[in-house]
Every structure is written in structure tokens, then in C-alpha cells.
Amino acid sequence: MSHGTAEASSHSLTEGFATLARAAARVRADADPDAIHDARVAARRLSARLDFWRPLLNGRDARRARRRARRLRRALGFARGIEVVLESLPRLAPELPPAAREALATWQLELERERPAIAAAAAAVVTPRRLDRIHNAIADATEGLGERAQRATDLPAQLDRRVQRRAVRARAALSIAFAALDDAALHEARIAIKGWRYALECAHEAERAAPAGEHRSHRARTPRIESLRKLQLALGAIQDLAECRAALERRATLHTPPLREVFEPLESARAAAIERAVRCAGKLESASPD
Numbered sequence: 001m002s003h004g005t006a007e008a009s010s011h012s013l014t015e016g017f018a019t020l021a022r023a024a025a026r027v028r029a030d031a032d033p034d035a036i037h038d039a040r041v042a043a044r045r046l047s048a049r050l051d052f053w054r055p056l057l058n059g060r061d062a063r064r065a066r067r068r069a070r071r072l073r074r075a076l077g078f079a080r081g082i083e084v085v086l087e088s089l090p091r092l093a094p095e096l097p098p099a100a101r102e103a104l105a106t107w108q109l110e111l112e113r114e115r116p117a118i119a120a121a122a123a124a125v126v127t128p129r130r131l132d133r134i135h136n137a138i139a140d141a142t143e144g145l146g147e148r149a150q151r152a153t154d155l156p157a158q159l160d161r162r163v164q165r166r167a168v169r170a171r172a173a174l175s176i177a178f179a180a181l182d183d184a185a186l187h188e189a190r191i192a193i194k195g196w197r198y199a200l201e202c203a204h205e206a207e208r209a210a211p212a213g214e215h216r217s218h219r220a221r222t223p224r225i226e227s228l229r230k231l232q233l234a235l236g237a238i239q240d241l242a243e244c245r246a247a248l249e250r251r252a253t254l255h256t257p258p259l260r261e262v263f264e265p266l267e268s269a270r271a272a273a274i275e276r277a278v279r280c281a282g283k284l285e286s287a288s289p290d
Contacts, residue, residue, distance in 0.1 A: 004206070005056070005149055005155055005156075005159075005206045006056065006145055006146045006149035006150075008202075008205045008206045008208070009053040009056050009142075009145065009149075009202075009206070010142060010145060011205070012049050012053065012202055012205050013046075013049055013050065013053065013138055013141075013142060016042070016045055016046040016049045017046060017134065017135055017138055019042045019045070019046075020039065020042035020043055020046050020069070020131070020134070021131055021135075022042075023035060023038040023039035023041075023042045023126075024039050024126035024131055026038070026039070027039050027076075027119075027122050027123055027125075027126045028123045028126060028127075030119045030123065033083065033087075036076055036079050036080050036083060036122050037080055037083065039072075039073075039076060039126060040073045040076050040077070040080055043069045043070070043072050043073035043076075044069075044073055044194065045198055046065075046069050046134075047066045047069045047070055047073075048194070048195060048198035048199065048202075049198065049202055050062050050065050050066045050069070050138070050141065051066065052159070052162055052198070052199050052202040052203075053202065055148075055152065055155065055158050055159070055162075056142075056145050056148050056149055056152070056155075057141040057142060057145065057148075058140060058141050058142075058143060058144070061137055061138075061140035061141035061143075062137075062141040064137045064140075064141075065134055065137035065138045065140075065141050068130075068133055068134045068137055069134055072125060072126065072130060072134070075125040076122055076125055076126070078118075078121075079118045079119070079121060079122040081243050081247070082111060082114070082115070082118055084240045084243045084244060085111060085243070085244055085247050086108065086111055086112070086115075087240075088240050088241065088244045089104060089107075089108070089244055089248070089262065090104070090108060091269075092104075092262055092265040092266060092269065093105070095265040096261050096262060096265065097258075097261055099258040099261070100258045100259060100260075100261035100262055102258070103258040103259045104259065104262065107251060107259070156206075159202075159203055159206060160203070162199055162203075163196075163199045163200060163203050166192070166195045166196040166199045167196050169192050169195065169196070170189070170192040170193050170195065170196040172192075173185075173188050173189040173191075173192035173193075174189045174192070174193065174281055176188075176189070177189035178277075178278060178281070181274065183238070183239070183242040186235060186238050186239070186242075186274075186277075187235075187239055187242070189235060190232060190235035190236060190238075190239060193228055193231055193232050193235060194232055196228060197225060197228035197229060197232060200224060200225050200228065201225060204222070204225065224284070227280070227283055227284040228284065230280045230283070231277060231280040231281055231284055234273065234276045234277035234279075234280045235277050237273040237276070237277075238270060238273045238274060238277060241266060241269055241270045241273060242270075244266060245263070245266055245270075248262055248263070248266065
């Protein structure tokens, strides 16, 4: 499996960087409203791929590549937060009294006026030079990859253990989150679920690349990956509402008390999102085994 795994890991990292580069180009062009979100997702997935394939990589260079991808993702966080507010809060407007609807519309208009400056700041984060530095770190990390794959006698077992560790971590985080139901715990669960899903996807790629005759279970992983994706989306909706509430608290305290009327429908939406996440988690355990 070593040769096929080496090819799979190289392709995984190449494709991961290419996806980030395409999203970054869209951010620089301010081409569509999903560009910043997609760039952040691509950066996180690239980091996860670098972590999963670590047994085959130059450790120091892989850490450098991950660190640079993480910094890019975090630097886009503020711009993405504004987008979340612009996307999410107007959906609650029909349930509000007139004064609150007017205050919400005024706030939305102010954010829309600020958006060009925010988009420009996001574009300054994803410069070609910054992308080149990430690409160069990946190239350094993968130097000698094929030789290390040939020498690794227990590589499939190592990769499988990496998946299993992420599964254990995700299940524990999910259990804590559903017991506490606070935003921080739910956010940590979402991150852990992403880590599990991305590791499964990498393992799926490795098994698809296995030579004929070797054990291949990638088809069994597909239902689990899809269940994780749905749970991740459900937890993401909760996180978006948490960001909206934090922004709303700042705005309502400083400027417009009528916006306090938004908290009730916001909490109702959060409760519904939690119910969806719980249902998704139940279906997750009925999916195919890892």
C-alpha cells in the first residue's frame, strides 16, 4: 500500500492547496459572497490534511505549512463574522415588532456600507505572496515522501490509528457539548467533528489508491463521512447564531435598545438548530463503522 499511499498523500495536499488558491483568488476579486467562507474552509482542510499525513512528511516543514494556513484562516475570521451577521439576522426580521425591524434594517445598512472596506482587508490577507509561502512549506514537507512511504512498514495501521483517535476525540467533545449546551462546548465539538471527517476523507483517498488485492474499505466509510458532514453543518448553524448573538449584544448595548427584541427569535432559532444537531448525531452512530 506504500506506493499508492504516497501518491494519495501527494495528491491530497496538492488538491488541498489548489482549492485554497482558487478560493483566495475569489476573495481578492470579491467575486461572490461565499469566497471568504470557502477560503477559511479550504485553509482548515489543508491543515487537517497536513496533520493526517504527518507520518509521511518532514515534521518541521509540515508544522510550518499548517501554522501559515492557520494564520490565514484566522486573519479572515473578522470578515467572515460580518458576513454571518449579514446573512443570518435578516431572517429573523419577520418575527420582530416594527421598532426592532427598523433598528435591524439600519444596522444592516451600516454593515453593507462597511463591506467594501472589509472585503479589501480580506483580499490583503490572501495575497499571492502569502499563498506562495504556504505552497513552499508544503513542497518542503513532501520532499522525500516516496522514500519515507517505502520505509514505513506499518503505515496503514498508523493512518487508521489517526482516524480512530479523532473519532474518540469527536465523540467525547460531542457528549460534553450536548450535556452543557453552551456555545464554547458546541464550537469545540464542531471542530472535533471536522477533524474526524477530514481524517476519514484522507483515509478514504488512501484506500482508493491501494493496489488491487489489498484490503480496501473505502466504500464503507462513505455513509459515515456524509453523516459527519450533516452534523458539522448543524453545529455550524449554532455557531453562526452564537456569533450573531455576540454582535447583537454589543450593538444593542451601545446603540439601539429595540434590537433586544431580536434575542427571543434568536434563541428559538438556536434551540431548533440544537435539535437538528442532536438528530444528526443520532444518525451518525447508525452509519457504517469507521
